[in-house]
Amino acid sequence: MALARLFRMALRQGVVRGGARPESRPLSCFGGACHVCGINGVVRLQGRSDGVPLEALIRRMNDALAHRGPDGDGAFIDEARVGLGHRRLSILDLSDAGNQPMFNEDRSLALVFNGEIYNYLELMPELKAAGHVFRSQSDSEVILHAYEQWGAECVRRFNGMWAFALWDRRAQQLFVSRDRFGVKPFYFHQSPQAFSFSSEPAGLKAAGCMNGQANLTKLHAYLAYGYRISDGDTFFDGVQELLPGHSGVLNAAGQFRSWPHWELPQRGSQAAPPPAERAEAYRALLTDAVRLRFRSDVPVALLQSGGLDSSAICATVNDAIDAGHLAQTDVTAFTAVYPGQPQDESAAVKDLMATCGHVRSVLLTPGGKSLSTGMEDFVRRMQEPVASSTSFVHQQLMAAIRQQGIKVVINGQGADEALAGYGRYIVGYRLLDLLQTRPAAALNEARAMQRLMGMGFTQLAMQTAKAMLGRRAASAYRARYVERASTVLDGAFHASHHGRLPEVTMQRGGANLRHHLRSQLLSFGFNQILHYEDQSSMSESVEIRSPFIDYRLMEFAFSLPDDALFSGGITKRVLREAFAHRLPASILHNHNKIGFATPFDRWMREPSSRAMVAALVHSPEFRSRRIWNADRLAKTLLDPQAAARGFPVWRFMNAEIWMRQQGIVNA
Numbered sequence: 095m096a097l098a099r100l101f102r103m104a105l106r107q108g109v110v111r112g113g114a115r116p117e118s119r120p121l122s123c124f125g126g127a128c129h130v131c132g133i134n135g136v137v138r139l140q141g142r143s144d145g146v147p148l149e150a151l152i153r154r155m156n157d158a159l160a161h162r163g164p165d166g167d168g169a170f171i172d173e174a175r176v177g178l179g180h181r182r183l184s185i186l187d188l189s190d191a192g193n194q195p196m197f198n199e200d201r202s203l204a205l206v207f208n209g210e211i212y213n214y215l216e217l218m219p220e221l222k223a224a225g226h227v228f229r230s231q232s233d234s235e236v237i238l239h240a241y242e243q244w245g246a247e248c249v250r251r252f253n254g255m256w257a258f259a260l261w262d263r264r265a266q267q268l269f270v271s272r273d274r275f276g277v278k279p280f281y282f283h284q285s286p287q288a289f290s291f292s293s294e295p296a297g298l299k300a301a302g303c304m305n306g307q308a309n310l311t312k313l314h315a316y317l318a319y320g321y322r323i324s325d326g327d328t329f330f331d332g333v334q335e336l337l338p339g340h341s342g343v344l345n346a347a348g349q350f351r352s353w354p355h356w357e358l359p360q361r362g363s364q365a366a367p368p369p370a371e372r373a374e375a376y377r378a379l380l381t382d383a384v385r386l387r388f389r390s391d392v393p394v395a396l397l398q399s400g401g402l403d404s405s406a407i408c409a410t411v412n413d414a415i416d417a418g419h420l421a422q423t424d425v426t427a428f429t430a431v432y433p434g435q436p437q438d439e440s441a442a443v444k445d446l447m448a449t450c451g452h453v454r455s456v457l458l459t460p461g462g463k464s465l466s467t468g469m470e471d472f473v474r475r476m477q478e479p480v481a482s483s484t485s486f487v488h489q490q491l492m493a494a495i496r497q498q499g500i501k502v503v504i505n506g507q508g509a510d511e512a513l514a515g516y517g518r519y520i521v522g523y524r525l526l527d528l529l530q531t532r533p534a535a536a537l538n539e540a541r542a543m544q545r546l547m548g549m550g551f552t553q554l555a556m557q558t559a560k561a562m563l564g565r566r567a568a569s570a571y572r573a574r575y576v577e578r579a580s581t582v583l584d585g586a587f588h589a590s591h592h593g594r595l596p597e598v599t600m601q602r603g604g605a606n607l608r609h610h611l612r613s614q615l616l617s618f619g620f621n622q623i624l625h626y627e628d629q630s631s632m633s634e635s636v637e638i639r640s641p642f643i644d645y646r647l648m649e650f651a652f653s654l655p656d657d658a659l660f661s662g663g664i665t666k667r668v669l670r671e672a673f674a675h676r677l678p679a680s681i682l683h684n685h686n687k688i689g690f691a692t693p694f695d696r697w698m699r700e701p702s703s704r705a706m707v708a709a710l711v712h713s714p715e716f717r718s719r720r721i722w723n724a725d726r727l728a729k730t731l732l733d734p735q736a737a738a739r740g741f742p743v744w745r746f747m748n749a750e751i752w753m754r755q756q757g758i759v760n761a
Contacts, residue, residue, distance in 0.1 A: 131159075168194050203262055224243055274645050317583060318592065320481050359652050361608050374672070409676050424454065481744075495634075505640055509666065514659040521557050525539060587722070698734060
């Protein structure tokens with residue numbers, strides 16, 4: 095009993111050291127557990143050490159991620175070779191029972207976990223039938239027993255968002271995994287001395303893994319084209335991220351190998367329901383995805399816009415409450431509004447709320463911090479450059495929501511990428527497919543696009559030409575002649591990196607729309623949205639859940655023919671049909687919404703913003719950069735109309751501040 099008390103005391107203090115201990119111990123968690131937080135770890139290779147005690151190193155890493163988990167931290171040290179760290183944000187089981195690291199019965203497995211396994215209650219009966227004994231109702235314990243039962247293949251059975259590391263003491267190996275779409279981050283660094291990982295670059299920086307060097311190919315793709323390619327590299331030289339949908343093992347010899355545990359199905363590999371059943375089937379899947387994401391011991395709120403996706407979720411939540419299918423009987427929906435601005439969506443939200451009696455609408459106007467007062471802090475929170483000012487507003491929205499005591503919010507992310515949203519940017523791929531397969535239908539489709547989306551035939555022709563060019567050529571054209579970003583870059587820098595952009599070529603036989611959607615979802619666009627949303631929300635200790643990212647919905651969408659996604663000038667057809675008799679016409683028939691927009695052009699004309707830009711471009715740091723032509727770029731940034739003319743002012747400001755904060759010396 096005395097030894098057990100000492101062990102519990104060590105858990106409360108956050109450190110469990112390796113060494114002598116009884117072979118069998120109770121699990122460290124006895125109830126549901128919260129895991130949307132931060133994880134860290136170091137495995138020292140071949141007994142090598144840099145002289146810093148492992149316990150101190152894990153503490154530093156945990157401290158760097160305190161914002162991700164303000165409700166507690168824990169650490170596990172195994173024989174001065176392996177250290178695991180965890181920061182906790184309490185959402186399920188608010189008691190100390192939810193602390194991590196977590197262990198199996200004989201302590202041969204140690205787990206740190208960031209995320210949620212939404213279907214953990216459904217997996218428990220199968221594991222119990224196989225002989226596993228549960229001492230809690232937590233998804234962490236489900237991971238442990240699932241690994242014991244199925245090994246590395248266990249992740250194929252999970253429905254959720256996750257990044258976790260599991261130290262297998264018997265095999266002396268580290269098993270790691272990341273969810274199918276990379277909602278939860280997993281950064282890592284490997285040297286001859288150690289394999290280190292963290293939920294954020296800040297954790298690795300605290301472990302001494304940064305060398306002051308930027309990944310210049312990554313930085314070029316961002317500045318020239320606005321991309322954060324999902325290829326395993328990060329903006330930091332030597333720091334990688336485990337790819338979405340991948341697992342990996344660091345074996346006893348210190349060799350790391352990763353592999354895909356899931357892949358998005360190819361077109362035609364899954365049978366789609368009959369046309370008359372598709373809308374209802376999709377709505378049923380969405381309803382179940384929402385139900386799973388309402389599992390929480392703290393109130394769940396909604397992020398609400400005037401768009402179709404978040405409105406479909408709001409209506410689903412309201413109707414589930416009506417039917418008695420959710421334990422939570424009233425829900426708050428937060429909306430960012432800009433009164434008097436074109437981006438304001440309060441009228442559409444008001445129409446929706448008139449049909450949702452269980453949802454309380456709260457309108458917020460993010461603006462507590464101007465660019466001049468908030469940009470430095472924002473870039474520090476993001477830790478890597480982000481694509482647009484949308485992320486700046488998103489972070490302020492998260493701060494406002496957290497101030498109201500909310501820890502969990504649900505959003506509509508993912509529907510546009512799977513269901514062919516953002517119509518203005520994909521019309522060319524749809525028309526190209528029709529020209530290749532049904533030329534007679536292309537003219538009727540173009541007319542419908544003109545009527546519903548307000549696009550002229552010249553615009554449609556240009557978008558079709560873009561689809562024919564391929565990603566590299568289209569991106570190069572936009573960078574030089576539309577945004578003009580490449581014209582201010584150093585010539586040698588641009589020449590040495592522009593050819594490294596991954597190519598997405600024109601497809602034959604009418605596969606261009608689907609090929610583009612796959613590339614956006616897996617490589618070009620979606621990962622940068624998920625990156626800023628995770629950093630933004632977790633910097634304010636808020637968890638985001640996204641029902642549309644449920645892999646069942648994604649696989650369903652990619653089983654459908656293109657006509658079910660985009661036809662007659664109408665995008666996201668299956669979703670509109672699923673809610674045709676439920677949503678207001680102002681939302682259902684809005685074909686021009688392009689996502690969460692901000693009045694960035696106006697902000698850049700404000701005196702405080704102009705002063706901030708002037709200070710940046712006249713600084714010695716800016717003038718000494720080797721990646722751009724400082725005189726030409728300064729002239730462009732000092733023009734108060736540059737953003738309105740389409741120049742990516744945000745990206746260059748963001749990059750300069752990021753390089754200063756991170757001490758980048760090779761740019």
